[in-house]
Amino acid sequence: MEIVKIDFPVIGDERGSLVALEQLKNIPFEIKRVYYMYDLQNDLARGFHAHKELQQILICLNGSCKVLLDNGKEKQVILLDKPNSGLLIDTMIWHEMFEFSDNCSLIVIASDYYNEDDYYRNYEAFLEAIK
Ligand code: T46
Numbered sequence: 001m002e003i004v005k006i007d008f009p010v011i012g013d014e015r016g017s018l019v020a021l022e023q024l025k026n027i028p029f030e031i032k033r034v035y036y037m038y039d040l041q042n043d044l045a046r047g048f049h050a051h052k053e054l055q056q057i058l059i060c061l062n063g064s065c066k067v068l069l070d071n072g073k074e075k076q077v078i079l080l081d082k083p084n085s086g087l088l089i090d091t092m093i094w095h096e097m098f099e100f101s102d103n104c105s106l107i108v109i110a111s112d113y114y115n116e117d118d119y120y121r122n123y124e125a126f127l128e129a130i131k
Helices: 123-130
Strands: 005-007 011-013 016-018 033-037 046-051 056-062 065-070 075-080 085-089 094-098 105-110
Touching: 046 123, 056 075, 065 085, 075 085
Parallel strands: none
Antiparallel strands: 005 085, 011 016, 033 105, 046 094, 056 085, 056 105, 065 075, 065 094
């Protein structure tokens, strides 16, 4: 399975670091939604679904976490621990986020609005769909 990680250029000076995300430039799709997660619990994993059409870039802005990506044939676990690195979660990739560090926060750049009909939340249904 191809893992796509995007390293965003950091514009830094003595005041700190700045990263710019721009649709169809360093984000490979049109951006329709941005959401974020914080107060994450180390032992409470999230995700456990795949998207039919949605593409997303997941960035760990603070702390670290692991992401399992599963295309139905292969599984890979990726560590996210850099605020200037984004992980592409493409369509039809089952994903789970887990082992959140203290103060972990995640921001997600998404190609479409929230739509519950775009989710496969049942693993067997996901496997059936990608056959
Ligand atoms: C994903 C991973 C990375 C909304 O109402 N609007 C939204 O934009 C989102 C993202 C969620 N919700 C509702 C749906 C649920 O009732 O918020 C509740 C929690 O969502 P969920 O259990 O899907 O959260 P995660 O962390 O398991 O998954 C989220 C995204 O939903 C999903 O698209 O790929 O983050």
